[in-house]
Amino acid sequence: xxxxxxxxxxxxxxxxxxxxxxxxxxxxxxxxxxxxxxxxxxxxxxxxxxxxxxxxxxxxxxxxxxxxxxxxxxxxxxxxxxxxxxxxxxxxxxxxxxxxxxxxxxxxxxxxxxxxxxxxxxxxxxxxxxxxxxxxxxxxxxxxxxxxxxxxxxxxxxxxxxxxxxxxxxxxxxxxxxx
Numbered sequence: 001x002x003x004x005x006x007x008x009x010x011x012x013x014x015x016x017x018x019x020x021x022x023x024x025x026x027x028x029x030x031x032x033x034x035x036x037x038x039x040x041x042x043x044x045x046x047x048x049x050x051x052x053x054x055x056x057x058x059x060x061x062x063x064x065x066x067x068x069x070x071x072x073x074x075x076x077x078x079x080x081x082x083x084x085x086x087x088x089x090x091x092x093x094x095x096x097x098x099x100x101x102x103x104x105x106x107x108x109x110x111x112x113x114x115x116x117x118x119x120x121x122x123x124x125x126x127x128x129x130x131x132x133x134x135x136x137x138x139x140x141x142x143x144x145x146x147x148x149x150x151x152x153x154x155x156x157x158x159x160x161x162x163x164x165x166x167x168x169x170x171x172x173x174x175x176x177x178x179x
Contacts, residue, residue, distance in 0.1 A: 001075070004042045007032045008068060008081050012053040016087045020059045021122065023161070027084040033068065036075040045074065050081060058087045089125040092165065094118055099153055099172060103143035110142060113173040117153060120166040130159055140172055149173075 008028050016022065033048055050066045062085045070076045098116050117138065123130055136158040140151040150171040155164060 001036045002039045002042055003034050003036045004045065005032050005034050006045055007047050009047045009049045010053070010066075010083070011049040011051065011069075012055070014053075014055045014058060014085065016058045019089055020087045021090045023086040023088040023124065029082045029084070030078065033076055033078045033081075035070060037073055041071075041073050045071070048076070050083075053083075055085070058085065059089075061086045090122050091125050091128060092120060092122050093131055094120050095131065097138050099138045099140060101142050102139045103141055105142070107179055108142075109177045109179055111175040111177065112140070113175070114169070117170075117172070118166075118168045119155075119164060120168075121162055122165050123159075123162040127159075127161060130162060135159060135162060136164075138167070140174070145174075145176060 008031060010026055010028060012026070014022070014026070035042065035045060035048065048068050048070060050068050053064070053066055062083075064083045064085070065080045066083055067080045068076070068078065095118070096116050097119050099112055101110050101112070104110055119138070121131070121135070136155050138153055138155050140153060142151075144151070150173060152171055153167050153169075155167075158164065
């Protein structure tokens with residue numbers, strides 16, 4: 001018999017209570033398992049899934065053991081994995097942010113329509129003070145002007161635990177002016 005280490009994939013449908021979200025990705029421990037069997041069978045196996053897990057109205061921190069599904073023709077010392085799921089309260093806030101232009105060729109200026117857009121942010125309730133600081137930058141990339149009539153708004157410097165839910169509008173019109 002041969003052996004192969006493969007990742008464990010969570011097979012789940014998880015929904016949090018209203019006003020809660022998953023604070024981070026579900027942690028799977030161990031994240032991979034060693035399976036044993038004939039080489040031709042092992043060559044077809046790229047991962048092992050957990051049994052289907054359905055969770056509703058989730059809040060708080062939960063640690064669960066879930067069985068894994070190993071094909072009958074393979075062996076595995078592990079029968080289950082441990083999941084750590086952390087659902088925490090969040091807030092959603094709409095802010096108005098100005099869009100900046102990056103990579104504009106020299107000798108040109110640009111007018112944007114609109115110049116400011118609405119951004120819907122989600123963040124943990126206990127980190128509301130992050131909204132008071134300069135969270136992130138919205139920008140358009142002027143280096144791709146020839147290819148597009150509308151430019152997609154992008155962002156960077158976003159704090160790790162803040163999610164951009166929506167940017168409206170998410171494309172912006174522009175007028176390129178030669179100076």
